[in-house]
Amino acid sequence: MNNLTLIQAVKDQKPLVHNITNQVVMNFSANGLYAIGAQPVMAHAREEVVEMASNANALVLNIGTLTGELVDSMILAGQAANKKGTPVVLDPVGVGATHFRTEAAKRIIDTVQLTAIRGNAGEISQLAGIDAEVRGVDATGEIDRIEVAKKAQRELDIPIIVTGETDVIVTEEKCLELNNGTPLMTQVTGTGCLLTAVVAAFLSVSETTLDGLVAAVSFYTIAAEVAAQTVTSPGSFQVAFLDALSEVGIDDCQKRLQIIREERS
Numbered sequence: 461m462n463n464l465t466l467i468q469a470v471k472d473q474k475p476l477v478h479n480i481t482n483q484v485v486m487n488f489s490a491n492g493l494y495a496i497g498a499q500p501v502m503a504h505a506r507e508e509v510v511e512m513a514s515n516a517n518a519l520v521l522n523i524g525t526l527t528g529e530l531v532d533s534m535i536l537a538g539q540a541a542n543k544k545g546t547p548v549v550l551d552p553v554g555v556g557a558t559h560f561r562t563e564a565a566k567r568i569i570d571t572v573q574l575t576a577i578r579g580n581a582g583e584i585s586q587l588a589g590i591d592a593e594v595r596g597v598d599a600t601g602e603i604d605r606i607e608v609a610k611k612a613q614r615e616l617d618i619p620i621i622v623t624g625e626t627d628v629i630v631t632e633e634k635c636l637e638l639n640n641g642t643p644l645m646t647q648v649t650g651t652g653c654l655l656t657a658v659v660a661a662f663l664s665v666s667e668t669t670l671d672g673l674v675a676a677v678s679f680y681t682i683a684a685e686v687a688a689q690t691v692t693s694p695g696s697f698q699v700a701f702l703d704a705l706s707e708v709g710i711d712d713c714q715k716r717l718q719i720i721r722e723e724r725s
């Protein structure tokens with residue numbers, strides 16, 4: 461289950477990850493995907509997303525800076541990926557903060573077969589029908605991530621990652637909680653969005669969804685931990701994190717991995 465060999469599989473297979481993502485994180489996401497050995501491409505136009513998604517190895521749908529036209533592009537791309545059996549991961553950035561985002565996320569979930577959804581506790585609460593305040597793109601307040609992840613997985617029948625101080629992964633079979641990472645991740649924009657893209661890359665080289673999710677989250681948060689050993693401020697952390705994403709390997713992960721819960725869901 462904890463198949464860390466997927467770190468090398470990404471470097472060997474260099475999956476093409478098609479991102480329809482927000483304007484804030486495009487550069488960071490592209491650089492992060494390069495750092496792990498994947499190939500990023502950002503393509504948003506309705507005229508080209510079907511072709512791009514059909515040729516990609518994974519697709520990311522991120523609603524961070526949404527427009528009406530982008531929702532249509534996401535659905536077209538998602539359905540093209542579904543036809544090819546390509547993994548599709550949704551990042552419901554800021555869902556619940558406005559009705560437009562909430563309706564858009566619902567439309568995407570209803571019309572595209574998603575391989576996984578990754579969001580913070582506030583966002584996933586919204587999708588699970590649990591009352592939680594979402595004002596911008598960050599989670600606020602005390603939310604039980606395990607309860608939220610389990611409810612969202614049951615209601616939507618889609619594997620879920622809820623991130624935060626610990627990260628919770630819930631599939632139909634398993635619920636895991638991982639305790640790696642660093643609070644510096646909350647001081648750099650795009651660390652959630654890049655994780656979603658990394659998850660998509662790992663899913664494209666993984667035999668099972670659960671393996672891909674666990675390996676991606678553990679590798680990513682351990683790379684952040686390694687980066688935080690050398691820096692203390694957000695700007696230098698961003699750079700050190702990209703470096704660590706390219707350098708951290710299976711040995712570092714095996715030494716640092718902290719799975720603090722593993723049970724049937």
Ligand SMILES: Nc1ncnc2c1ncn2[C@@H]1O[C@H](COP(=O)(O)OP(=O)(O)O)[C@@H](O)[C@H]1O
Nearest residue numbers: 580598623624625627641642643645646651652
């Ligand atoms: N307090 C924290 N301590 C350690 N890692 C954290 C903390 N908060 C978030 N992270 C990590 O930051 C990344 C982004 O998570 P999160 O902040 O929940 O997403 P988003 O940026 O979408 O709100 C995840 O890898 C998560 O593990």
Ligand SMILES: Cc1ncsc1CCOP(=O)(O)O
Nearest residue numbers: 482484524597650651652653
């Ligand atoms: C600040 C902001 N506003 C719209 S999208 C975005 C980036 C959010 O990135 P993340 O959820 O990874 O922190």
Ligand SMILES: [Mg+2]
Nearest residue numbers: 553597652653
């Ligand atoms: Mg986010």
